[in-house]
Amino acid sequence: MKAEEHVRAFQEHRAVIDWAIDRGMDKSQRIVGTHASRAITELLSAYLHINGKIDAGFQINHRWFKTGKVGEKFPDFQKKTAILARMVELENLSENLTYGSQRAEGEVKRAIELVNELELLLKGMMNDEK
Numbered sequence: 001m002k003a004e005e006h007v008r009a010f011q012e013h014r015a016v017i018d019w020a021i022d023r024g025m026d027k028s029q030r031i032v033g034t035h036a037s038r039a040i041t042e043l044l045s046a047y048l049h050i051n052g053k054i055d056a057g058f059q060i061n062h063r064w065f066k067t068g069k070v071g072e073k074f075p076d077f078q079k080k081t082a083i084l085a086r087m088v089e090l091e092n093l094s095e096n097l098t099y100g101s102q103r104a105e106g107e108v109k110r111a112i113e114l115v116n117e118l119e120l121l122l123k124g125m126m127n128d129e130k
Helices: 003-023 029-050 062-066 068-073 080-099 105-128
Strands: none
Touching: 003 029, 003 105, 029 062, 029 080, 029 105, 062 068, 062 080, 068 080, 080 105
16 A cells, blocks of 8 residues: 555544544443554554655554564664554553453543554654655
8 A cells, every 4th residue: 555545544543533532432442442553553554655664565464563572573763662662552452442341431541642642753753754
């Protein structure tokens, strides 16, 4: 996929997350869980494509982010360690929200916080490198 397609995919996931927030976090944990990690994976893909770190055939799977060893799959890039650590936290949290029993609202809020932090970070890096 091209970087623009990853950005569009991110925007679709983001729109669903925003809808879920408006609906109420107590009723939307699975929606947030399903879309949070996938959204940021799309944005990371776009960033890496834009900066020539991966080619168009390289597909990133959100499931890779279940362990800190995920860094071995990626080339070096700006703020790699910090970004991947947050993405590992987000993926594990997302899985619990999606497949687990009802979680505390704080866990849903933490997933949204991570999405917001990573979105700002990655978009800022994309703008800096244009």
